[in-house]
Amino acid sequence: MGKRKDNNKYYRIIQAATKIFARKGFYQAKVSDIAKEAGVADGTIYIYFENKDDILISLFEEQMQMVLDNMLSELAGISDPADKLTHFARTHLKLVEENKDVAEIIQVELRQSSKFMKEYKNEKFAKYLNIIADIIREGQDKGIFRKEVMPGVAKRAFFGALDEMSRFWVLSSRKEYDINTAAHQISSYFLQGIRA
Amino acid sequence: MGKRKDNNKYYRIIQAATKIFARKGFYQAKVSDIAKEAGVADGTIYIYFENKDDILISLFEEQMQMVLDNMLSELAGISDPADKLTHFARTHLKLVEENKDVAEIIQVELRQSSKFMKEYKNEKFAKYLNIIADIIREGQDKGIFRKEVMPGVAKRAFFGALDEMSRFWVLSSRKEYDINTAAHQISSYFLQGIRA
Amino acid sequence: MGKRKDNNKYYRIIQAATKIFARKGFYQAKVSDIAKEAGVADGTIYIYFENKDDILISLFEEQMQMVLDNMLSELAGISDPADKLTHFARTHLKLVEENKDVAEIIQVELRQSSKFMKEYKNEKFAKYLNIIADIIREGQDKGIFRKEVMPGVAKRAFFGALDEMSRFWVLSSRKEYDINTAAHQISSYFLQGIRA
Amino acid sequence: MGKRKDNNKYYRIIQAATKIFARKGFYQAKVSDIAKEAGVADGTIYIYFENKDDILISLFEEQMQMVLDNMLSELAGISDPADKLTHFARTHLKLVEENKDVAEIIQVELRQSSKFMKEYKNEKFAKYLNIIADIIREGQDKGIFRKEVMPGVAKRAFFGALDEMSRFWVLSSRKEYDINTAAHQISSYFLQGIRA
DNA sequence: TATGAATGAGAATTCATTCAT
DNA sequence: CATGAATGAATTCTCATTCAT
Numbered sequence: 001m002g003k004r005k006d007n008n009k010y011y012r013i014i015q016a017a018t019k020i021f022a023r024k025g026f027y028q029a030k031v032s033d034i035a036k037e038a039g040v041a042d043g044t045i046y047i048y049f050e051n052k053d054d055i056l057i058s059l060f061e062e063q064m065q066m067v068l069d070n071m072l073s074e075l076a077g078i079s080d081p082a083d084k085l086t087h088f089a090r091t092h093l094k095l096v097e098e099n100k101d102v103a104e105i106i107q108v109e110l111r112q113s114s115k116f117m118k119e120y121k122n123e124k125f126a127k128y129l130n131i132i133a134d135i136i137r138e139g140q141d142k143g144i145f146r147k148e149v150m151p152g153v154a155k156r157a158f159f160g161a162l163d164e165m166s167r168f169w170v171l172s173s174r175k176e177y178d179i180n181t182a183a184h185q186i187s188s189y190f191l192q193g194i195r196a
Numbered sequence: 197m198g199k200r201k202d203n204n205k206y207y208r209i210i211q212a213a214t215k216i217f218a219r220k221g222f223y224q225a226k227v228s229d230i231a232k233e234a235g236v237a238d239g240t241i242y243i244y245f246e247n248k249d250d251i252l253i254s255l256f257e258e259q260m261q262m263v264l265d266n267m268l269s270e271l272a273g274i275s276d277p278a279d280k281l282t283h284f285a286r287t288h289l290k291l292v293e294e295n296k297d298v299a300e301i302i303q304v305e306l307r308q309s310s311k312f313m314k315e316y317k318n319e320k321f322a323k324y325l326n327i328i329a330d331i332i333r334e335g336q337d338k339g340i341f342r343k344e345v346m347p348g349v350a351k352r353a354f355f356g357a358l359d360e361m362s363r364f365w366v367l368s369s370r371k372e373y374d375i376n377t378a379a380h381q382i383s384s385y386f387l388q389g390i391r392a
Numbered sequence: 393m394g395k396r397k398d399n400n401k402y403y404r405i406i407q408a409a410t411k412i413f414a415r416k417g418f419y420q421a422k423v424s425d426i427a428k429e430a431g432v433a434d435g436t437i438y439i440y441f442e443n444k445d446d447i448l449i450s451l452f453e454e455q456m457q458m459v460l461d462n463m464l465s466e467l468a469g470i471s472d473p474a475d476k477l478t479h480f481a482r483t484h485l486k487l488v489e490e491n492k493d494v495a496e497i498i499q500v501e502l503r504q505s506s507k508f509m510k511e512y513k514n515e516k517f518a519k520y521l522n523i524i525a526d527i528i529r530e531g532q533d534k535g536i537f538r539k540e541v542m543p544g545v546a547k548r549a550f551f552g553a554l555d556e557m558s559r560f561w562v563l564s565s566r567k568e569y570d571i572n573t574a575a576h577q578i579s580s581y582f583l584q585g586i587r588a
Numbered sequence: 589m590g591k592r593k594d595n596n597k598y599y600r601i602i603q604a605a606t607k608i609f610a611r612k613g614f615y616q617a618k619v620s621d622i623a624k625e626a627g628v629a630d631g632t633i634y635i636y637f638e639n640k641d642d643i644l645i646s647l648f649e650e651q652m653q654m655v656l657d658n659m660l661s662e663l664a665g666i667s668d669p670a671d672k673l674t675h676f677a678r679t680h681l682k683l684v685e686e687n688k689d690v691a692e693i694i695q696v697e698l699r700q701s702s703k704f705m706k707e708y709k710n711e712k713f714a715k716y717l718n719i720i721a722d723i724i725r726e727g728q729d730k731g732i733f734r735k736e737v738m739p740g741v742a743k744r745a746f747f748g749a750l751d752e753m754s755r756f757w758v759l760s761s762r763k764e765y766d767i768n769t770a771a772h773q774i775s776s777y778f779l780q781g782i783r784a
Numbered sequence: 785t786a787t788g789a790a791t792g793a794g795a796a797t798t799c800a801t802t803c804a805t
Numbered sequence: 806c807a808t809g810a811a812t813g814a815a816t817t818c819t820c821a822t823t824c825a826t
Contacts, residue, residue: 007785027223031821032788041787043823052821153361153373153381160360161353168352177349185349189389203810227796237812242797399806419615423800424809433808435802444800545753545765545773552752553745560744569741577741581781595789619817629791634818791823802812 010048013038014062017055022101026056026109056109057120063102064124067095071131081139082191088132089162089187093179096166104170107163129155136194149194161186206244209234210258213251218297222252222305252305253316259298260320263291267327277335278387284328285358285383289375292362300366303359325351332390345390357382402440405430406454409447414493418448418501449512452502455494456516459487463523473531474583480524481554481579485571488558496562499555521547528586541586553578598636601626602650605643610689614644614697645708648698651690652712655683659719669727670779676720677750677775681767684754692758695751717743724782737782749774 005011016038020029031052035042049055074091078084096103110122132155139145165182177185212234216225227248231238245251270287274280292299306318328351335341361378373381397403408430412421423444427434441447466483470476488495502514524547531537557574569577604626608617619640623630637643662679666672684691698710720743727733753770765773 009785030819035788042789042821043787044785046822047785149385150373150377150381153378154385156360156364157357157382157385160356160358160363162356163360164352164356165349167356177346181346182349185346186353189345189350189353190385191389192391193385193387193389195388205810226794238796239798239812239814240810243810248796401807422798427809434800434810435808436806438801439806541777542765542769542773545770546777548752548756549749549774549777552748552750552755554748555752556744556748557741559748569738573738574741577738578745581737581742581745582777583781584783585777585779585781587780597789618815630817631791631793631819632789635789640817787824787826789823789825791821792819793821794819795817797817798813798815800812800814802810803808804810805808 018101022104084135086187090183093183145194146196214297218300280331282383285379289379341390342392410493414496476527478579481575485575537586538588606689610692672723674775678771681771733782734784
């Protein structure tokens with residue numbers, strides 16, 4: 001792929017960028033901030049990444065892969081589609097809580113203007129959403145969920161509900177509701193909402 | 197008064213900024229782009245706004261006020277809380293469709309890191325969310341919605357579901373689902389999900 | 393002369409400019425600051441003055457004329473050249489004390505770069521210095537002052553001594569020495585220095 | 589160290605700024621003029637200096653240190669206070685003649701409004717003046733100068749006399765008097781003026 | 785590979801001056 | 806004469822990126 005990941009500096013820079021982008025936002029973050037945080041020289045960044053945009057893109061790819069892998073392994077042992085959705089919610093929110101920086105970047109920067117949401121085909125994110133769609137289809141096949149539910153709409157509704165809840169956590173300091181409560185509430189509305 | 201709105205140039209600049217910010221994003225947009233679009237000199241911007249940030253903040257305030265007023269008047273004649281939620285969904289999505297630029301900015305720029313979501317207390321947006329919470333509480337009082345539903349969580353879940361759907365529209369060109377279908381689906385999951 | 397002084401606004405603007413230039417310096421002062429201080433509109437300034445430079449030039453001319461007239465009338469009744477010098481010193485320092493703003497501008501702005509000390513022929517200031525040279529020549533003719541004293545050098549030495557003392561007053565808040573002490577000291581060194 | 593002086597670019601920029609500020613004055617001088625004169629890129633200036641003000645401040649510090657060191661070494665071998673003052677005058681005026689640019693900046697810009705004479709504590713200049721005060725005190729101790737001479741006034745009178753003479757040189761092209769004549773005249777008035 | 789000093793294009797903002805009212 | 810909103814030229818400073826060491 002032409003990208004040097006062999007050296008651990010690649011990952012150190014990704015980690016540093018995650019922290020800096022989360023704290024300042026993409027446009028406010030300086031490449032030299034990331035270099036300093038990673039403990040490398042400014043120029044070293046350009047050995048591992050094409051440019052500043054590429055740091056963000058790579059960060060997404062790496063972190064989304066981690067999120068994706070984690071979610072798939074969490075759901076692996078569960079067979080009931082309803083349980084899967086409940087567990088998806090809990091896992092997603094727990095992940096947000098445990099990886100504030102990653103969550104904030106995905107929340108905030110990923111949604112940012114043209115440069116990223118428009119020009120960059122975020123396939124990992126699409127896959128993540130499709131985990132939900134697949135569970136719904138599976139549930140419909142098993143007769144658990146209503147046939148008229150449209151998976152393409154429902155996946156967004158379910159993800160959006162979780163996501164808005166996360167934003168609240170990411171952007172506010174106080175925590176009015178704990179994760180389990182929120183995860184339970186949201187999956188219960190949704191499950192009851194689509195149940196046959 | 198601190199801000200000169202008496203002159204229509206204030207609104208012309210807001211309109212121009214809405215268009216430019218939606219197209220390029222806040223950081224990519226040049227003040228001179230906005231000036232050109234508004235048909236005024238660069239310096240004129242600074243008669244009506246403190247600086248570039250202030251254009252965005254003012255834009256939010258003005259547009260959110262419009263959105264808020266519109267929603268309240270749409271819901272005015274409806275008494276049944278379930279109908280209100282359904283109509284909220286339809287109105288919200290229609291608004292997004294009819295005001296792509298405004299929607300995109302609220303979607304994308306409003307979520308942008310520290311500068312805006314953290315430092316800027318977005319009270320108009322909080323009010324908008326609270327329209328949903330109020331409807332839910334009203335429904336609980338009337339015994340239509342389950343008592344254990346937490347309005348603070350549910351308002352975010354419902355808004356998040358709509359919002360994720362909107363993002364899909366705003367950021368993609370093709371439209372797989374029409375508004376009414378999406379609005380109907382989402383409000384039906386949700387209503388069934390919280391119904392007593 | 394093409395300059396409208398008939399209206400008292402001309403003088404109000406000069407007064408305002410004196411205050412503003414003294415406080416902020418020529419380049420830091422905004423024409424609109426002066427307009428506000430004078431209680432006129434920005435555009436009005438340009439009815440009475442060519443441009444910002446012209447305000448400063450006019451201010452010098454007017455204020456130096458005042459200083460010149462004042463000094464000449466103060467010295468009018470004195471016949472002894474030594475007394476004249478002593479009185480020049482006292483009058484000069486008293487004037488500085490009583491017209492801090494004017495003094496500060498002459499001290500500071502008049503000396504400023506090319507624009508003013510180089511391109512602007514400051515004839516009033518030359519006349520002021522020549523009052524001293526004339527007194528010295530008069531004293532030499534009367535045999536009071538040494539013949540080898542060069543009036544062109546001595547006038548600058550005497551004025552410079554007074555001027556440096558003034559700067560100290562203008563720029564510092566505390567006053568270590570009072571006017572009469574300083575005037576007396578300086579004129580006594582100088583008189584004894586040039587006496588035959 | 590906070591400021592990188594290790595590289596000779598620091599001094600090249602100081603030299604360039606000295607030339608440009610002398611020619612155009614601080615406010616008229618563009619940072620890019622200085623960069624061009626120094627043969628570096630605009631941005632390079634900001635590696636060595638905080639901002640434009642800092643260039644001027646640093647220039648003062650460096651050049652005044654040079655002036656100070658030069659004066660102290662010139663006076664080192666002289667024991668008689670009267671001779672010291674005479675030599676001070678000659679050295680000062682020679683320095684002015686040989687460093688027109690430096691002299692002009694110290695003459696003109698240093699005196700400039702609030703930004704520099706008020707907010708910037710010019711300690712090097714104070715030290716320079718105190719060389720004179722110290723000589724006068726020494727002379728008083730040795731019984732050569734009159735006891736009633738106030739060193740705090742006299743140092744300003746002497747320096748002011750020299751300074752006004754320098755201004756004349758710096759700002760005019762023609763030279764009516766040569767250095768030695770002027771230095772001799774001024775120190776002779778002054779010495780005779782304060783002698784016991 | 786790694787460095788970090790140097791580069792220079794780019795953008796926000798200011799403010800003297802104008803001119804329609 | 807007087808106004809003050811509008812203009813737009815001008816300038817400082819930033820920072821992603823390069824490249825000689």
